[in-house]
Amino acid sequence: MAICTVYTTPSLNSTCSISTTSKTQLGFHQKQVVFYSSGKKTSKRGSNTTSPYVITCTSAGDSKTVVIGLAADSGCGKSTFMRRLTSVFGGAAEPPKGGNPDSNTLISDTTTVICLDDYHSLDRTGRKQKGVTALDPRANDFDLMYEQVKALKDGIPVDKPIYNHVSGLLDPPELIKPPKILVIEGLHPMFDSRVRDLLDFSIYLDISNEVKFAWKIQRDMAERGHSLESIKASIEARKPDFDAYIDPQKQYADAVIEVLPTQLIPDDNEGKILRVRLIMKEGVEFFNPVYLFDEGSTISWIPCGRKLTCSYPGIKFFYGPDTYFGHEVSVLEMDGQFDRLDELIYVESHLSNISTKFYGEVTQQMLKHADFPGSSNGTGLFQTIVGLKIRDLYEQLISTTAKTPVEATKA
Numbered sequence: 396m397a398i399c400t401v402y403t404t405p406s407l408n409s410t411c412s413i414s415t416t417s418k419t420q421l422g423f424h425q426k427q428v429v430f431y432s433s434g435k436k437t438s439k440r441g442s443n444t445t446s447p448y449v450i451t452c453t454s455a456g457d458s459k460t461v462v463i464g465l466a467a468d469s470g471c472g473k474s475t476f477m478r479r480l481t482s483v484f485g486g487a488a489e490p491p492k493g494g495n496p497d498s499n500t501l502i503s504d505t506t507t508v509i510c511l512d513d514y515h516s517l518d519r520t521g522r523k524q525k526g527v528t529a530l531d532p533r534a535n536d537f538d539l540m541y542e543q544v545k546a547l548k549d550g551i552p553v554d555k556p557i558y559n560h561v562s563g564l565l566d567p568p569e570l571i572k573p574p575k576i577l578v579i580e581g582l583h584p585m586f587d588s589r590v591r592d593l594l595d596f597s598i599y600l601d602i603s604n605e606v607k608f609a610w611k612i613q614r615d616m617a618e619r620g621h622s623l624e625s626i627k628a629s630i631e632a633r634k635p636d637f638d639a640y641i642d643p644q645k646q647y648a649d650a651v652i653e654v655l656p657t658q659l660i661p662d663d664n665e666g667k668i669l670r671v672r673l674i675m676k677e678g679v680e681f682f683n684p685v686y687l688f689d690e691g692s693t694i695s696w697i698p699c700g701r702k703l704t705c706s707y708p709g710i711k712f713f714y715g716p717d718t719y720f721g722h723e724v725s726v727l728e729m730d731g732q733f734d735r736l737d738e739l740i741y742v743e744s745h746l747s748n749i750s751t752k753f754y755g756e757v758t759q760q761m762l763k764h765a766d767f768p769g770s771s772n773g774t775g776l777f778q779t780i781v782g783l784k785i786r787d788l789y790e791q792l793i794s795t796t797a798k799t800p801v802e803a804t805k806a
């Protein structure tokens with residue numbers, strides 16, 4: 396019988412087990428082991444066995460939830476983005492079964508998307524009485540938001556409030572269990588520094604005023620029967636608080652999707668053709684910015700021709716380094732729209748670091764959701780790519796905290 400000493404680094408509160416790779420059963424006393432963690436002896440017990448054995452340590456962090464923040468104003472494409480993101484992980488995202496029919500939560504096998512509107516501390520009437528908008532921090536409970544996001548990240552279920560957009564009231568809470576990936580989407584995911592520090596990755600959808608107006612008109616006039624004047628008035632009323640509390644969050648985002656009017660048509664005011672920029676922060680752990688042709692170079696590319704059908708005004712890509720709020724970033728830009736989505740494979744094959752699992756995955760995802768808003772332009776393309784990057788980040792994050800079987804060495 397040899398006495399074995401195992402050098403490994405289980406983190407504090409780790410639970411470790413020992414198993415043998417031979418058919419010999421380990422006796423109780425043989426399941427004890429000496430751990431040296433960061434040079435400190437954390438547990439001193441003898442382990443006697445002649446069998447080759449494997450030690451598996453599961454730290455509290457192994458079951459941790461990865462938290463993603465998605466910030467944008469209302470009507471700026473958060474829901475559409477979420478549908479693209481959850482589709483990358485497979486399985487449909489649905490509201491909690493048997494719960495409040497007006498729940499804002501969407502749950503799939505891997506992801507739970509919670510809407511931060513649920514942390515409004517004032518209901519519609521309360522906001523009216525106090526004369527504050529929903530964008531104002533005074534209308535939101537950041538202490539509760541922080542406590543609950545932290546609890547979920549630590550693997551603890553929470554009873555999250557529900558803001559009912561139909562009635563304008565705060566409904567009884569719903570139970571949220573810690574998922575593999577928690578997405579917190581809404582107006583303020585990066586506003587409170589405590590919540591911001593819990594985020595493993597953050598995205599800001601920066602929709603220019605012209606485009607926001609065009610989208611609002613399309614949705615609120617066509618689908619919700621609002622008048623042009625009321626849409627204009629609602630945008631104007633929100634603007635000071637948007638500028639004060641929502642827009643500044645983009646400086647903290649790891650990726651920003653900026654949506655602007657096209658530069659391909661001089662003085663375009665239709666807002667149908669879009670110039671979309673994907674701004675990716677350098678130096679973010681587990682996130683390597685996407686590049687076109689050659690990493691770090693500055694490239695302008697018009698892919699229209701033999702392999703890509705383009706009608707007027709065509710398509711133009713740009714890629715290059717830049718700075719954004721003092722941070723080094725890489726920017727990938729697409730102006731224009733695709734005529735034929737299946738030809739996107741030509742563009743995809745010239746992009747690198749897109750975190751696909753097989754050739755053509757971006758094109759496949761885009762074709763799968765061809766009916767989603769933005770599928771023919773850079774909004775859909777970049778949302779899809781960011782979705783794949785989040786999957787990659789998640790897989791890297793869990794692989795670093797995953798169970799680490801350690802082959803023991805005999806002392």
Ligand SMILES: Nc1ncnc2c1ncn2[C@@H]1O[C@H](COP(=O)(O)OP(=O)(O)OP(=O)(O)O)[C@@H](O)[C@H]1O
Pocket residue numbers: 467468469470471472473474475476610611613614768769770774775
């Ligand atoms: N990429 C896009 N291209 C064109 N229109 C878009 C795009 N994304 C969103 N829209 C338009 O904006 C509307 C709102 O989109 P979506 O519901 O995804 O936004 P949201 O941020 O989740 O909104 P809310 O917070 O108000 O629920 C859509 O109905 C659509 O009309």
Ligand SMILES: O=C(CO)[C@H](O)[C@H](O)COP(=O)(O)O
Pocket residue numbers: 468469512519529530559560561563582
């Ligand atoms: O900015 C918003 C986020 O979606 C909403 O306006 C806010 O949540 C208030 O909602 P409602 O207008 O339904 O009372």
